Amino acid sequence: MTEILDTAVDFRATMGRLATGVSVITTRSGSTPVGMTASAVSALSLAPLQLLVCIGNHLYTRTAIAEHGRFAVNVLGEDGEALARNFAASKADKFAGVETVDDHGVPVLKDAIAAVVCDVAEALPGGDHTIFVGAVRHCTHRVDCRPLLHFAGGFGALRTPRHA
Template identity: 85%
Template sequence: MTEMLDMAADFRATMSRLATGVSVITTCSGPTPIGMTASAVSALSLDPLQLLVCIDNRLYTRTAIAEHGRFAVNVLGEGSEPLARNFAVSKPDKFAGVETFDDHGVPLLKDAIAAVVCDVAEALPGGDHTIFVGDVRHCAHRVDGRPLLYFAGGFGALRAPH
């Protein structure tokens, strides 16, 4: 058992070296907006247009996505670390003071540099997570946006290209 825990810690530390973009996944539970910070997001297919998100099975966001059937991936830009941290913790109202709009049945963050709205196509088991495959229903981005990155347990940004 100890060996497995050591391996899990090693795996987590190893995977922290994979730089990823930072997103906030949003959905609704009835009229209540629900959201969480995530880095396990990936484009999946161009035909049909699909992406995937991986959500910890212990989180209420997982249940809310399954019940609502729609979610959004809000890609955060550099300088959005406070927003990422806000949605990364458990608290009663993560949306307090956060500007959103709802044109597609889920809250979209005004400060996101990109957003993708998806209907759940599949929910697949993935160990202690659920892999939600989403059919893209809407997407938009800002051409001047630069991403917030997550690496080795901290936030960062891209260097300006030469």
């Protein structure tokens, strides 16, 4: 480390060096599907089954999750960059041309390599974000798929992992 970093820009650039998986968080606002790209997703507990997602307080998806009480985490595969960019954009209908299935009352992306449907168990303040703790209702995954990764502001893929 060559210097002390203390601004939001520095912090964001520094944390951008932590490679993360890329997910699309989906929910509903009434009958309208709502979604956004996220990398702040983590498994939380095996007993009970829980995960967490962190959503910016200024985002419509945050309000929709809080009101609907249920959301899905759709994990994108290495070929999912177009979906990631689509759901990261500010546009009216992010679901146009995107295939989904209704799973426990929320849209789940057909092209996701894994999906976890959760009920909101808790909503906790986290600075300018809300931390949603999700109680897992249903999860599914495809085998032999590699994830889309986010690193330093760009997208990449994982080489085939070596298993110990």
